[in-house]
Amino acid sequence: MLTNSFVLGAAAAHTGVNWGDVIFQLVMFIVLMVLLKIFAWGPLMGIMKQREEHVAGEISAAEQSRVEAKKLLEEQRSLLKEARSEAQGLIENAKKQGDIQRDEIIAVARTEAERIKESAKLEIEQQKEKAVAAIREQVASLSVLIASKVIEKELNAADQDKLINEYIQEAGDKR
Amino acid sequence: MHHEAPIVKFLGLHFNLANILMITVASAIVFLLAVLSTRKLAMKPTGMQNFMEWVMDFVKNIINSTMDWKDGGRFHILGITIIMYIFVSNVLGLPFSVVVDGVLWWKSPTADPAVTLTLATLIVGLSHFYGVKMRGAGAYGREFFKPFWFMFPIKIIEEFANTLTLGLRLYGNIYAGEILLSLLAAGLATGVGGTIAAALPMLVWQGFSLFVGAIQSFIFCMLTMVYLAHKVSSDH
Numbered sequence A: 001m002l003t004n005s006f007v008l009g010a011a012a013a014h015t016g017v018n019w020g021d022v023i024f025q026l027v028m029f030i031v032l033m034v035l036l037k038i039f040a041w042g043p044l045m046g047i048m049k050q051r052e053e054h055v056a057g058e059i060s061a062a063e064q065s066r067v068e069a070k071k072l073l074e075e076q077r078s079l080l081k082e083a084r085s086e087a088q089g090l091i092e093n094a095k096k097q098g099d100i101q102r103d104e105i106i107a108v109a110r111t112e113a114e115r116i117k118e119s120a121k122l123e124i125e126q127q128k129e130k131a132v133a134a135i136r137e138q139v140a141s142l143s144v145l146i147a148s149k150v151i152e153k154e155l156n157a158a159d160q161d162k163l164i165n166e167y168i169q170e171a172g173d174k175r
Numbered sequence B: 001m002h003h004e005a006p007i008v009k010f011l012g013l014h015f016n017l018a019n020i021l022m023i024t025v026a027s028a029i030v031f032l033l034a035v036l037s038t039r040k041l042a043m044k045p046t047g048m049q050n051f052m053e054w055v056m057d058f059v060k061n062i063i064n065s066t067m068d069w070k071d072g073g074r075f076h077i078l079g080i081t082i083i084m085y086i087f088v089s090n091v092l093g094l095p096f097s098v099v100v101d102g103v104l105w106w107k108s109p110t111a112d113p114a115v116t117l118t119l120a121t122l123i124v125g126l127s128h129f130y131g132v133k134m135r136g137a138g139a140y141g142r143e144f145f146k147p148f149w150f151m152f153p154i155k156i157i158e159e160f161a162n163t164l165t166l167g168l169r170l171y172g173n174i175y176a177g178e179i180l181l182s183l184l185a186a187g188l189a190t191g192v193g194g195t196i197a198a199a200l201p202m203l204v205w206q207g208f209s210l211f212v213g214a215i216q217s218f219i220f221c222m223l224t225m226v227y228l229a230h231k232v233s234s235d236h
Helices: A002-006 A019-152 A157-174 B017-037 B048-066 B069-092 B113-145 B149-188 B192-232
Strands: B007-010 B013-016 B098-100 B103-106
Touching (some): B013 B017, B048 B069, B048 B192, B069 B149, B069 B192, B113 B149, B149 B192
Antiparallel strands (some): B007 B013
């Protein structure tokens, strides 16, 4: 019994090939393959392809955004540089402007002072002249007054002498 | 132990009903497994979808290792179906076998040479078909006379040898596994002590058979792609 079991097909009722099995296996396998293609592998391959495309798309999008970011960064950097140099320029300009203004103000102040000095001098001169003129006028009127007083008292010499002395005295006292 | 096969004659053909049953069961399991795991497809794969995608990538790598994807892409579905069907067939006989009135009903369908040789013949036939289809009859025919004309008989023998080895390798491995399992189960486990003594080798052998089943399905798929590449690629 045990030795028999090792002999291939020793106890089989039918020793030929089971062609029915062959055909059935063939048909079953082909049917299985077709069904699986329709119901399982097809959709699965579809989604795998879709994912592949999605990943590829995402990668290219990331690449693109990276390039864009780089470009933006470069732009920002150049803008910053520009702004910095502009600020430098502005400061320089302001400094220069300040210097110029300072010089201008000093010059203006200097001329103003000069002018004021001039005008003060002029006024002093004028006042002096005025004063001299006033003295002159007074001297003249005083002379006239003296003269008229002299003429009034011309009658006698004694009187005249007296008068002159008086006046001289007077003048002397006053001066 | 040897058991009778339930053979019936129908339309002049002999059908082994156990084979018919097991082929159907294996096909149904593969189909259900594949369909159920691809019901909810998502861009972010989860659970069984991950497994199925792994199988697809696995077969894709097998194809890529033998030929250009441009040529081999069309065999992708064939490869996945073969590897899954043969693996499921190989392990079907592992957990138990069912014997009713001395007639073996539940076993691995690949433990029958008719089944494995059918698959092998299908593969070799496909390789010839695609060889003619993709390279033309002239280039296909010239392959038989390369590198020397007198190699022609050897090349012819090679085709039959390929078919036989492809089918019989699978059959031998699985059939031997089942024989040993049935010997352990029926020959040794006759009493309480025998059952206990048989449990450990049984367990070991089942684990090994699972490994053998996986390896054999991989080898079958690999050789399928090798034979197809041999006929389809022009650089051989």
